[in-house]
Each structure stands twice: as structure tokens, then as C-alpha cells.
Amino acid sequence: MISVVLLGAGNVASHLYNAFKESEDVSIVQWYNRTLTTIASFTNEVEITNDLNSLKPADIYIIAVSDDSIAQLSKGLPFKDRLVVHTSGSVSIHDMDRKNRLGVFYPLQTFSKATELDFSNVPICIEIKEKQNLKILKNLANALGCTSYKIYTEQRQTLHLAAVFVNNFTNQMYRIAHEIGDAENVDFNILKPLILETAKKVQHISPYMAQTGPAKRNDKKTIKRHLKQIESDEHKKIYELLTNSIKKTHGQR
Numbered sequence: 001m002i003s004v005v006l007l008g009a010g011n012v013a014s015h016l017y018n019a020f021k022e023s024e025d026v027s028i029v030q031w032y033n034r035t036l037t038t039i040a041s042f043t044n045e046v047e048i049t050n051d052l053n054s055l056k057p058a059d060i061y062i063i064a065v066s067d068d069s070i071a072q073l074s075k076g077l078p079f080k081d082r083l084v085v086h087t088s089g090s091v092s093i094h095d096m097d098r099k100n101r102l103g104v105f106y107p108l109q110t111f112s113k114a115t116e117l118d119f120s121n122v123p124i125c126i127e128i129k130e131k132q133n134l135k136i137l138k139n140l141a142n143a144l145g146c147t148s149y150k151i152y153t154e155q156r157q158t159l160h161l162a163a164v165f166v167n168n169f170t171n172q173m174y175r176i177a178h179e180i181g182d183a184e185n186v187d188f189n190i191l192k193p194l195i196l197e198t199a200k201k202v203q204h205i206s207p208y209m210a211q212t213g214p215a216k217r218n219d220k221k222t223i224k225r226h227l228k229q230i231e232s233d234e235h236k237k238i239y240e241l242l243t244n245s246i247k248k249t250h251g252q253r
Contacts, residue, residue, distance in 0.1 A: 001027050002140050005058040007073060009033040011111035012087050013064035019119040021045070025143035029058045053078050059136060060085060062105060063096075071095045083133055089160030092153055093127055103128045103137055106156055107146070110167050120145035125156050176235055183231070208249070215246035 004026055006013055013033075020026040028046050033039050036050045049055070061077070063070055063086040070086045074096035077084065084096060085103040096102050104127035109117065124141040126148050128134050134150060141148035151159070174195070178188045201210040214222040223243060230236045246252075 001025060002060065002136065002143060003027045003029045003058040004140075005030045005032065005055055005061045007032045007061060007063045008065035009035075009038045010064060010066065011113055012107065013062075014113050015111050015117050015119070016062065016064060016087070016107070017042075017046075019144050023143045026140070030056050052076050055079070057082075059083065060105075060140060061100075062087065067091050071097075074100070083136065085137065089125075089163065090157055093129060101130055101133055103133050104156065105137055105140065106160075108159060108163060110171075122146050124148040125151050125159065127151055127153060127156060176238065179232075180230070180235070211246060211250065213246070215243040216250045216252070218247060218252035 002025060004020060006017055006020070006028060009031070017028065017031065020028050030047045030049060031039055031042065032049050032052065032055060034050055036048060039048050042048060047056075055061070055078070061082060061084045063073055063084065065073055067088050067090060070088060070091050074084060074086070077097065077100065080099035082100050083103060084100040085105040086093075086096060087105055087107060089106050089108070093102050093104055104125070106125040106127070107119075107122045108125055109122045111117065122144075124144070124146045126134065126137045126141065127150075128137065138148050138150075177191060180186075181188055181191070198210070214226070227236060227239060230239060
């Protein structure tokens with residue numbers, strides 16, 4: 001049984017809590033958050049605290065807070081030589097206080113509190129400073145049913161950058177499509193099968209091979225018509241930027 005203290009109560013922390021709670025191989029010793037009201041509803045399930053000095057012994061302390069708060073929280077921990085990991089994709093392992101044994105337990109997925117998530121589909125990227133800590137972090141990932149990958153800082157930060165493109169930027173494209181459709185009372189649900197099929201394609205073929213559309217075909221009349229349809233100058237710029245990028249990738253002029 002791996003004992004865990006969870007530090008933070010944002011999207012990642014909340015999903016980790018739910019996943020740990022369901023695992024037979026993980027014991028949640030304590031849940032810390034600076035504001036108790038955020039986790040007050042869990043009082044009957046786990047011991048909660050907003051006092052770092054009252055943290056109990058555990059095998060792993062998981063910092064799951066905003067990137068800007070990781071270093072300060074790590075520095076404020078009132079103990080040393082314990083295994084402390086953060087869950088960020090971009091923060092360096094060296095940003096944490098060296099008084100403890102350090103690691104990264106980065107779940108590469110998008111997290112929203114209102115959306116359920118099957119953790120068995122979440123890859124866990126593990127980074128360590130001391131080799132002896134690799135096994136327990138791999139075991140923690142296994143306890144969640146996750147596949148784990150040992151990586152180094154530059155790889156993790158590259159993955160995080162790539163994830164911004166495939167998730168955050170893609171989601172912004174969904175929002176723009178939603179807005180464009182709303183202008184003509186088009187139901188966004190009609191686009192959802194296309195969204196799913198696009199994601200399904202890249203499970204089997206490369207994004208390069210999966211590319212379709214007027215930019216790849218260099219369909220100038222369609223591109224011109226689309227640009228005329230778009231009312232927002234911002235959306236027009238995005239359309240042109242992405243169209244030019246696709247055309248360049250596929251040798252169109």
C-alpha cells in the first residue's frame with residue numbers, strides 16, 4: 001500500500017484524489033489545501049488540513065497546484081528527506097526545495113472538475129533525481145492502471161508544449177467554430193462526429209497523412225469564399241495563418 005498526501009485542490013488534484021480513492025493499492029493519508037472550504041465536503045472521506053505543519057508522514061507528497069505556486073509550497077514544507085513530487089508539465093524539477101527527495105509525476109491529460117476521467121487512459125510521465133525513487137512512482141502509476149514513462153525535463157517540457165497545440169489550441173478552434181455556427185443558428189452537435197473522427201484518424205495514421213481540406217488541395221475559390229464569410233478580423237487572421245501553414249506543409253503555393 002502506497003501512502004499519499006495530496007497538496008492542492010485544483011483540477012489535477014481533484015482527479016488524482018478520485019483515482020487514488022478507487023485504488024486498492026493507494027492510501028490517501030491527508031489532503032492539504034490553503035483554503036479549507038474548497039475540500040470541506042470531503043471531511044468524512046479523508047483528513048483535511050490547511051496547516052503545513054500538521055502534515056502526516058507518507059510515502060509520497062504530491063504537489064498539485066498552479067505552476068507559479070509549486071516552488072513556494074515546496075519551500076514551505078516543514079520536513080526534509082521525504083519524496084515530494086509535482087504534477088506540472090512545464091516546471092523544472094529543480095524549482096522545488098532540495099531539502100527533500102524530488103520527482104515529477106506528470107499526468108498528460110486535460111482535466112476539468114466537471115468531467116469524469118478514466119485514469120487508465122492517462123499516461124504518467126515520471127522524472128526523478130534519485131534513481132531509487134523510480135520504482136515507487138512507477139508503482140503509483142500502476143496502482144492507477146496507468147502506463148508510465150521515464151523522461152527527463154526537456155522531454156517533459158516538449159510534451160507539454162505539444163500538448164498545448166493538440167489540446168488547448170484545438171479547443172480554442174472548437175470555440176471559434178461554435179461561435180461561427182451560432183451566428184447562423186447552426187447546432188454545434190452536428191460537428192461532433194467530425195471532431196471524433198478527426199481524433200480517431202491520428203490513432204492509426206500520421207497527422208500529415210490525415211490532413212484534408214481546401215488548404216491541402218489549394219482550393220483557392222473555397223478559401224476566398226471562407227475568408228469573405230468570416231466576420232471577425234481575429235478569426236480571419238487565424239484562418240489565414242493555419243491555411244498558409246497547411247499549404248506550406250503540403251507543398252502548395
